[in-house]
Amino acid sequence: MGQIAVGVNGSSGSLAAVDWAAEEAASRGAGLQLVNASLWPEHQVAAVRESRDDRTERATALLTEASERARTRHPEVVTATEETEDAPSRLLLARATRAELLVLGSHRAGNGSGYVSGPVAQEVLAAAERPVVLVREGNSPDGGKRVVLGLDVQHPADELLDFAFDFAARREVPLHIVSAWHSTLLHRRNGTDGEAAERLRTALSAATERHRKQFAQVDVTEEVVHDRPGNSLLGAASDAGLLVVGRRMRRAVVGTHIGAVTQAALHHVACPVAVVSHA
Incomplete structure (x- = not known):
């Protein structure tokens, strides 16, 4: 057990x-x-x-x-x-x-x-x-609300996808996957903002394809947001029962850290937050 x-x-x-x-x-x-x-x-x-x-x-x-x-x-x-x-x-x-x-x-x-x-x-x-x-304190364990997963499509982690899809399947709740991007980082290399967003939507769909087939019973929606990752997750998780974020297992110059996105989620999101470590 x-x-x-x-x-x-x-x-x-x-x-x-x-x-x-x-x-x-x-x-x-x-x-x-x-x-x-x-x-x-x-x-x-x-x-x-x-x-x-x-x-x-x-x-x-x-x-x-x-x-x-x-x-x-x-x-x-x-x-x-x-x-x-x-x-x-x-x-x-x-x-x-x-x-x-x-x-x-x-x-x-x-x-x-x-x-x-x-x-x-x-x-x-x-x-x-x-x-x-x-x-x-004040969080209820009762189900019914959707799971929100923040995913970096340039570095998708199976550990994150496994956790979010499995949780949503067992609790019989929808899963909403959010991938954020910022124009200052992408649009110069990928054409217009619209073209960059379309590429990321395609990449997001490809990154989740295996899990969507494996967990066909889960109602999945995907969203590419033109915003900073922390901001996009705060909005998406406002009505969530669980927010799932990742932490890369790498050593910083001084010790280890949990990352800016996870830190933002912990300080501003009201629902439970699952931090999933990955390579």
């Missing part, structure tokens, strides 16, 4: 993540692994003041609450819990290597949309090699 891992810290965002992860585990026929790491940085004074026994007791209570919450909604899902005295990012990345999917919670940004992702989420998103879904 596959596993969906979810980080639990007692926040409203992590409870929303538990709800979403339980729904996804039920959809996949997978187990649910609820994890909590109780070793926090020393500058977090409240955590330092707690004894080891107190931290363990608190973590056990959080995991018990989360487990009961998941079982109430999906009693058919096999649920396991793990409490470890370790740094949260280290534990989450370790569990992500064994899971099909890692789910993290976040809280509402000040303007009412998007996410506030702390250093733990940023570190995990930048380094995880498996898909990571960020769920915000």
